[in-house]
Amino acid sequence: MSLRTAVRAFPTLLRVGVSEALAYRAELIVWVLSTTMPLIMMALWTAVAREAPIGRYGAPDFVGYFLATFVVRQLTGAWAAWQINFEVRQGTLAMRLLRPISPLWSYAAENLGAFPMRLLIAVPVTLLSLSIVGGQAVPQHWWGWPMLLVAILGGWLITFLANVAIGTMALFMESSQKLMDVWLVLFFVFSGYMYPVELFPPLLRSIADWLPFRNQIGLPVELMTNKHGLQEALLMLGRQWLWVLVMGVFAITLWRRGLRRFAAFGG
Amino acid sequence: MLSRYLRLLGVQLRASSLLAMQYRGDFLLEGLISLFWTGTALAPLFVVYGDRGSIAGWSFGEALLVVGWFTLLQGVLEGAITPSLNGVVEHIRKGTLDFVLLKPADAQFLVSTTRFLPWRATNVLTGIGIFIYAFHLLGRGPSIPGLFAALVLLATSTLLLYSLWILTVSAAFFVVRVDNLTYFFQSIFDAARWPAPIFKGALAFVFTFIIPLALMTTFPAEAMLGRLPLKSLVAAVVGSCVFAFVSRRVWLRSIGHYTSASS
Numbered sequence: 001m002s003l004r005t006a007v008r009a010f011p012t013l014l015r016v017g018v019s020e021a022l023a024y025r026a027e028l029i030v031w032v033l034s035t036t037m038p039l040i041m042m043a044l045w046t047a048v049a050r051e052a053p054i055g056r057y058g059a060p061d062f063v064g065y066f067l068a069t070f071v072v073r074q075l076t077g078a079w080a081a082w083q084i085n086f087e088v089r090q091g092t093l094a095m096r097l098l099r100p101i102s103p104l105w106s107y108a109a110e111n112l113g114a115f116p117m118r119l120l121i122a123v124p125v126t127l128l129s130l131s132i133v134g135g136q137a138v139p140q141h142w143w144g145w146p147m148l149l150v151a152i153l154g155g156w157l158i159t160f161l162a163n164v165a166i167g168t169m170a171l172f173m174e175s176s177q178k179l180m181d182v183w184l185v186l187f188f189v190f191s192g193y194m195y196p197v198e199l200f201p202p203l204l205r206s207i208a209d210w211l212p213f214r215n216q217i218g219l220p221v222e223l224m225t226n227k228h229g230l231q232e233a234l235l236m237l238g239r240q241w242l243w244v245l246v247m248g249v250f251a252i253t254l255w256r257r258g259l260r261r262f263a264a265f266g267g
Numbered sequence: 268m269l270s271r272y273l274r275l276l277g278v279q280l281r282a283s284s285l286l287a288m289q290y291r292g293d294f295l296l297e298g299l300i301s302l303f304w305t306g307t308a309l310a311p312l313f314v315v316y317g318d319r320g321s322i323a324g325w326s327f328g329e330a331l332l333v334v335g336w337f338t339l340l341q342g343v344l345e346g347a348i349t350p351s352l353n354g355v356v357e358h359i360r361k362g363t364l365d366f367v368l369l370k371p372a373d374a375q376f377l378v379s380t381t382r383f384l385p386w387r388a389t390n391v392l393t394g395i396g397i398f399i400y401a402f403h404l405l406g407r408g409p410s411i412p413g414l415f416a417a418l419v420l421l422a423t424s425t426l427l428l429y430s431l432w433i434l435t436v437s438a439a440f441f442v443v444r445v446d447n448l449t450y451f452f453q454s455i456f457d458a459a460r461w462p463a464p465i466f467k468g469a470l471a472f473v474f475t476f477i478i479p480l481a482l483m484t485t486f487p488a489e490a491m492l493g494r495l496p497l498k499s500l501v502a503a504v505v506g507s508c509v510f511a512f513v514s515r516r517v518w519l520r521s522i523g524h525y526t527s528a529s530s
Contacts, residue, residue, distance in 0.1 A: 040470070
């Protein structure tokens with residue numbers, strides 16, 4: 001189970017992930033339909049901003065923001081928590097453990113496999129946003145693009161690792177479903193998914209700055225819609241990757257400890 | 268016939284309440300979760316109403332009434348509708364729906380009454396708490412005929428929610444993997460948290476006619492304020508009956524399409 005074998009096997013796992021995403025495309029569509037909240041929020045906030053802008057957001061800014069949110073949510077999605085929770089309870093995790101590669105790699109590959117299919121949705125929405133909002137819908141400086149990519153990768157990693165940590169909790173408690181629901185609510189409130197984090201009242205805003213959620217959605221969206229200068233952006237990216245590191249260590253430690261408790265019967 | 272079904276309902280209710288009584292700690296937990304949920308549900312409201320008095324003609328107190336109805340209906344949905352219908356999705360995936368279909372009673376009745384989570388009723392209490400606070404903010408009481416209208420609307424909304432769920436579950440017969448149908452439904456229902464007049468254009472059309480969210484939370488709130496026209500009340504009753512009828516037809520159709528996965 002060395003890192004080298006894992007890295008060698010990963011492209012194959014990814015290919016499997018992509019074909020799986022293709023096979024379950026109907027499910028993917030249901031998932032995309034269930035992430036329509038940004039569109040509802042867009043309707044709400046443009047109605048609010050119709051009379052006067054809020055902070056630096058006018059009605060068109062909100063359109064750009066929420067279309068970007070929709071796109072980022074598609075690209076940073078992961079569902080490993082449900083998978084792990086389900087497989088622990090059914091005992092099918094045992095099958096994965098038999099393979100000579102850590103199950104975490106195969107979860108990652110399966111979750112990433114949906115990426116190409118999701119681009120099929122994300123790209124047209126970005127183009128739509130460009131046609132409505134104009135240039136402000138995508139990064140304006142050359143450095144904005146690589147930063148956006150790094151931020152999306154970081155956002156995905158945080159989402160995935162949080163999923164792993166919560167899914168692993170199923171090994172310690174009966175089911176981690178409720179825990180996931182709590183995480184999701186905090187995510188909805190603090191990630192910038194329902195409204196830009198900077199519109200929060202000051203106290204909530206500083207809480208949001210320190211929690212991991214903003215790095216999942218808010219930061220990539222803000223980079224996509226040019227809300228920060230270079231220096232500020234670099235600082236925030238640094239904070240995001242610090243969270244990636246923390247979540248990574250936490251999730252993997254939890255996973256290792258949890259596996260010792262795992263005992264599947266039958267098979 | 269009717270008495271037989273009533274007796275059956277009694278049996279199923281007793282079974283699930285016995286199950287729930289085993290976990291009395293859940294009462295406290297559900298209460299806490301419900302309060303937590305409401306708190307987070309109110310957060311965007313505070314942000315939206317941060318520095319303006321009214322949006323689309325709805326003041327903060329009035330919008331709170333809508334949130335109250337949302338919370339209350341969420342309790343009804345998650346306590347009485349979702350648990351048993353999640354069971355159907357599970358049945359479809361495992362191919363064990365046959366066991367239900369073979370029983371000598373209506374399948375839709377059986378699948379929708381198998382499981383209740385009575386502790387979710389704490390959501391209803393939270394909703395009522397919000398109503399009291401909202402009227403306190405508004406500085407007046409609800410209109411009495413309006414309250415009766417609101418009760419009628421509670422019945423129609425429940426019927427609507429139930430029919431929508433039946434429609435969603437019917438989709439499960441055609442979609443391969445359906446674990447996330449619940450989330451899909453919840454995310455649509457989430458829009459009901461806001462007064463309907465906020466939505467304009469295409470969304471307004473969808474939320475009034477295709478997924479009648481306006482009818483579920485905005486109408487009852489207006490009724491309590493005593494400004495719901497009688498015409499709307501009648502439309503709500505007729506509309507929800509039509510909706511229930513359609514969902515029943517779709518359900519029967521999907522059952523017809525069902526081919527057991529196990530055998």
